[in-house]
Amino acid sequence: MTVHEKLSMGQALNRALRDAMAADPAVVVFGEDVGPLGGVFRITDGLTAEFGEDRCFDTPLAESGIVGVAVGMAMNGMRPVVEMQFDAFAYPAFEQIVSHVAKMRNRTRGKVSLPMVIRVPYAGGIGGVEHHCDSSEAYYAHTPGLHVVAPATPSDAYGLLREAIASPDPVVFLEPKKLYWSKEEVELSGRPAAGIGKAVVRREGTDATLIAYGPSVPVALEAAEVADREGRSLQVVDLRSIVPFDDETVCAAVRSTGRAVVVAEASGFASVSSEIVARVTERCFHSLAAPIRRVTGYDIPYPPPKLEHLHLPDVDRVLEAVDDLQWEDS
Amino acid sequence: MTVHEKLSMGQALNRALRDAMAADPAVVVFGEDVGPLGGVFRITDGLTAEFGEDRCFDTPLAESGIVGVAVGMAMNGMRPVVEMQFDAFAYPAFEQIVSHVAKMRNRTRGKVSLPMVIRVPYAGGIGGVEHHCDSSEAYYAHTPGLHVVAPATPSDAYGLLREAIASPDPVVFLEPKKLYWSKEEVELSGRPAAGIGKAVVRREGTDATLIAYGPSVPVALEAAEVADREGRSLQVVDLRSIVPFDDETVCAAVRSTGRAVVVAEASGFASVSSEIVARVTERCFHSLAAPIRRVTGYDIPYPPPKLEHLHLPDVDRVLEAVDDLQWEDS
Amino acid sequence: MTGDAHHLLPSATPVTLIGVDGRAVRDELPDDAALLRALQGLITARRLNEQAYALVRQGRLAVYPSSHGQEACQVGAAQVLGDGDWLFPTYRDTAAIAERGVDPVEALSLLKGDWHCGYDPHEHKVAPHTTPLATQLPHAVGVAHAARLKGERTVVMALCGDGGTSEGDFHEALNFAAVLKAPVVFFLQNNEYAISVPLSRQTAAPSLAYKGIGYGIRSERVDGNDVAAVLAVLTDAVNRARAGEGPQLVEAHTYRMQAHTNADDATRYRTDDEVAAWVERDPIVRLEKHLRDRGLLTDDSLAEMRAAAEKTAEHMRDGINRDVEPDPHDLFAYVYAEPTTQLREQGAQA
Amino acid sequence: MTGDAHHLLPSATPVTLIGVDGRAVRDELPDDAALLRALQGLITARRLNEQAYALVRQGRLAVYPSSHGQEACQVGAAQVLGDGDWLFPTYRDTAAIAERGVDPVEALSLLKGDWHCGYDPHEHKVAPHTTPLATQLPHAVGVAHAARLKGERTVVMALCGDGGTSEGDFHEALNFAAVLKAPVVFFLQNNEYAISVPLSRQTAAPSLAYKGIGYGIRSERVDGNDVAAVLAVLTDAVNRARAGEGPQLVEAHTYRMQAHTNADDATRYRTDDEVAAWVERDPIVRLEKHLRDRGLLTDDSLAEMRAAAEKTAEHMRDGINRDVEPDPHDLFAYVYAEPTTQLREQGAQA
Ligand SMILES: Cc1ncc(C[n+]2csc(CCOP(=O)(O)OP(=O)(O)O)c2C)c(N)n1
Ligand SMILES: Cc1ncc(C[n+]2csc(CCOP(=O)(O)OP(=O)(O)O)c2C)c(N)n1
């Protein structure tokens, strides 16, 4: 039986946690302030009340400890879902993530798997102060052994989180915090179609392809909307999953238009957007009429709130990059 | 007065530390086992004996503490040079590096600068066990506010380290540990020509350009040597400095040949090599006869010693990639 | 080696000098001038907290983590320091930063959104207020150790919350300080909460001050709402650190009277009754009563103090309400000493 | 709350049951069978250390961090555990891993270079030996907490060196364990060195066991070269943990008799005299003497024990000298449960 409900992304994530906890007693949720408070973004709201303190609990304030304890629990039959309160506050857990979470299965030739999810409210656009707006996906995406996903819609948030929790592999689950309040009809029951590893074409278009993920998808869609009014047809691909990367969908899209712009909030240097440009160019070089452009955050620390609008990719910057794709008619 | 001496890279680094400490009493060296032992690679050999315990000292075993204390010392007039014992043992310091070392100057609009160097013996090729062979440059290169350099020769090791210590900005100094024992005549006195930010053409060539840095430079040079015997003329560019990146030298080189292969030990996904492909393609698209190829470590955790040869870029893999550059005559 | 270990342990109960009723509990009070200076500090700090809170409601500050109720710690931490000493504050310590001499308008730059740190840390020897918990503590040790190497008699006051003590950096900093004998006073404001998480879920220790002995650090506990006791205990700690006895740990037992920040909803995790019980322990009421009882405070002198505090509030309103458009070029100018070619290119586009 | 804090502190001196001269110092010795089993363990562990060392010299192992001199800790840590319990070892604890039942050849896979972890951690409930210091401790807490949630009576023995105690993860793990009341025994082998760094530069604490009280963890110190004492103290700790008293901390005072690994040169940082002073405290000599004095050990039974140990050594030689070419496909097969498309492509190239 399938239920539809209009939910914000935050609510969809909350529902995904609830449904996963109800379906499997091995699923436990913990982190800072995830208990009675329900998390600073309320993503874990009501879970302690519904499932009890053993299933959803507050921990001491120590991210390496949180991730390290999750590793141990996953080794012993549980499916921990831990919350890092904000992107930059996952950095204390970096050693645990890179040296253990990512490597335990490989280290033990598959004998020890770590079915765990590290949820990270990430990226900017909410006027947050320092350390609360980092786009940290490159650090994880560069680390073999992790799955890295970033939903752009409430439906994907629900579906991908259910899938991440069910996965035998550790998943870094990046939640674009500026989209927590975006709403949509969400299909809630039954196991959703596989999303991890699958990109999706969000909008058809013929002139150029915008490649985006997480917080940049709405920007890309809006740019396509504006471009449409200006007579240019832009296709929009939403990666959903950074690792594994869906070369097939992305390359097919780019080949169909011959031009592409990558849109991502993170600083561009040595980033996921670099990878997209590199791998698509490697694979589609002779289909490209112009080099792929990147619209990304600058190579600077995340700016203070009053300046973040300058840093974040916006419709204008995307359209300028599109204009730059060496159109014959210009 | 200029002195030349034949030194290994390890000795050149040791000399750079000694000369810098002699020249400036603000330079202090600390870390794990850097005192009486002289570091596990002996890079700090003799410094405690020569300069005393205040200038070169062993710390408790805690990398975040080491880097954090260095931040404070740099805030208070010193020029700390800290050693992370191996690449993967810098991860506990990740939060300090990303959230403070990289951001303090920007945070304070230039009021607080952090002239400090984080030395990291890095990368593989020495038959080391897990956690001792990581190519971690992407994590640092992606983080705005850090300079990231990797010498490939004893002379550059000396020159770049002197420059890094003299720099007003924090430098992550990556020492390719497999090259510690490589020898060369080194120019030891006078301040060496600026290397941070400057790539260098190590070998002239006309058919294609190999772009490499750190441990991959000798591999690229050897590949060029072999190719030469097979009638193909390969140019080799040594980046030396990953951040800042020398677009000018690299692009001029690639434009001169029209073809390029990037060689790097790190896993390829979302890496420095991705960035090189992306930025060179963006800038030199119409000079390229073929897409730029990458020869990198696979997207896997660093292998056990007996298998590392499969993972590391070698001459064969480089030459195969060169063969792949869509030559008209094939 | 371990025979004299117990001197590192704190008192079994927190040191109190002036009781809730305003009466001196012990004899060793700070002198009158110090107490009057402390009262002025408390009144100004409270006013600063209230003003900042009002500015949040008016939308002029994005967020404010208030030290309302913790003013005795804020004032004490700043007032025991000499000019050459350093203060390392957290995001909650704006009042301490201001008491140290930093313009509160500059100190609030972070929360106004203009720039990350609005003041020059070297000017008043106040580090930028730090958000990633406990990460400022190793910096404090580094500043102290550098001072020692340079032969300077600097003491560093490093602030940290109860929640912050759980982070690895807390541990590493205390250990480095002890091994290096760095002149740092680690001052823990145990306000019973880390956002919603109560102390009982943060630690199972008898109290946070019992952490010191594990590093060989002498530790003490103090009633954090008794500014006289805070001054006395911190002064002793600063003196010991300055005298070369190595780092010191002080835990103040206090309470966060308001929500974590205005964005927080404290009703989700604590009762009004719990909060009410702390009202009577208010640090200002207590000291006022004490000084009045001893005839050291009159309505007039109190009015003067309040007027001085009001000046600070007015200055805050003026400064925070003035819109200074931040300069976009600042985004690219300070990443490095010299902008890279790439940053110059990017700055030209932006 | 703090009245009874002192019961968390360790004894002022390490617990010893059998003195250096082989004589019982106290009455509460483990029973005879336990002591004989311990002696067999010690002899096998020593032989394992010697054999591994020889294999390094012969170039069959890349490196070996020996527990020579620390065998009482190795054996004690393994022998006090029940079948359902877990052991979390470091790179130095191969002897403990073997005593727990793991094939030493599989345990040495890491050091031979065949694969990172050569054994199935679930089979004997032994985690992979961990290199990044102290990072195994939060894992141990997680395993223990999961067991508790599942209603299992598992105890987890988590090993750590003196150097490892300085890492943030040590702190976070102990704190989590205490707050969660996780049944973990943190067993510190204080062997006086972290590579070249002596304990005095690692900590200024009266001793490492004094770290427990800061987490509310009951702590004890033991002579780490007295296997009887190690068994007794660890058994008590395991029993308390199993009974629901929460985590326990035990510090063993011992000594690393050899260099950090064969790659290290210990003459750079310590004197032969210092090492020599520890020879007489050898754990095997002491127990042998004790058992002989009590008539529990004869030349014959000792010979039998040595023969059993020699079997282990032989098995090690056979196993380590056999070259199993690692399978290149393994590089790509275990990164994820299902290799990604990209890994399949890469694996096809390699
Ligand atoms: C490393 C890190 N993790 C998480 C956070 C998010 N956070 C901000 S304040 C806070 C609670 C801190 O509690 P405490 O140390 O007691 O200080 P208080 O707010 O009570 O002054 C948390 C979890 C952070 N700032 N840094
Ligand atoms: C995080 C981390 N930093 C550094 C190292 C390098 N290293 C390996 S062993 C060692 C010393 C450890 O000393 P201790 O904990 O006392 O254990 P022991 O070797 O004496 O058994 C160091 C520094 C490491 N393995 N992990």
Ligand SMILES: [Mg+2]
């Ligand atoms: Mg608090």
Ligand SMILES: [Mg+2]
């Ligand atoms: Mg040791």
